Amino acid sequence: MLTKLNHIAVVVPDLVAASENYKTRFNAEVSESKDLPDHGVTTIFVKLADSTIELLHPLGEDSPVAKFLKNNPRGGIHHLCYEVDDIGAAIDKLVGEGAKVLGGGAPKIGAHGKPVVFLDPRDFTGVLIELEQH
């Protein structure tokens, strides 16, 4: 069902410092920072070997990652995002087996302009998993 690991999301207290750190220490390619007000985050993408780290920092008052940063002031891994071919079919299968989709259950347009859902981490040993349709 999952076709590819799209990114590993890391919430950080300082986006520029974090991206410079990955760039200097691991020769990583880093993107420009981008505000996503609809999602309450500012992001920088870090290409680390064959994986992508999505650095996230809260934007605005209702940011979905503000509480995480408060609980983890140094930062930390926030979620894993996997690609799926058909997000509707994936949701139907998972919900049919008793898994829970956060935020009402219907896909929303995510940070990359594609339909996404987040699965309840209580169903996946504490791991928050985002599914993104590609």
Add this chain to the structure above:
Amino acid sequence: MLTKLNHIAVVVPDLVAASENYKTRFNAEVSESKDLPDHGVTTIFVKLADSTIELLHPLGEDSPVAKFLKNNPRGGIHHLCYEVDDIGAAIDKLVGEGAKVLGGGAPKIGAHGKPVVFLDPRDFTGVLIELEQH
């Protein structure tokens, strides 16, 4: 310097339940469980799309993941493991730039029989990074 994401390590309260969950819900391939007494963990590998999740459970009294599980009783993402060609050169570069290697600084033989080190998460926005020589 980093050549490949080797695995994402997830500490879980119940290895069999967690691996069955990934198998059933995501059609993942899962390995047999393996006790690694020298490392204080029992492991199961889960092949999830193009990534590998290493499920970890404490083994013995001095397990390095016991405290993590106590603090995160549902489980959670513990570390990211990246491959390097030359772990000695990687350590020299990182330490030369002020990063800290945990456990004395010298590589040890890791869970896969290869030299590994763990980098201090305080240098990487709370992310524990394992380097493994391949």
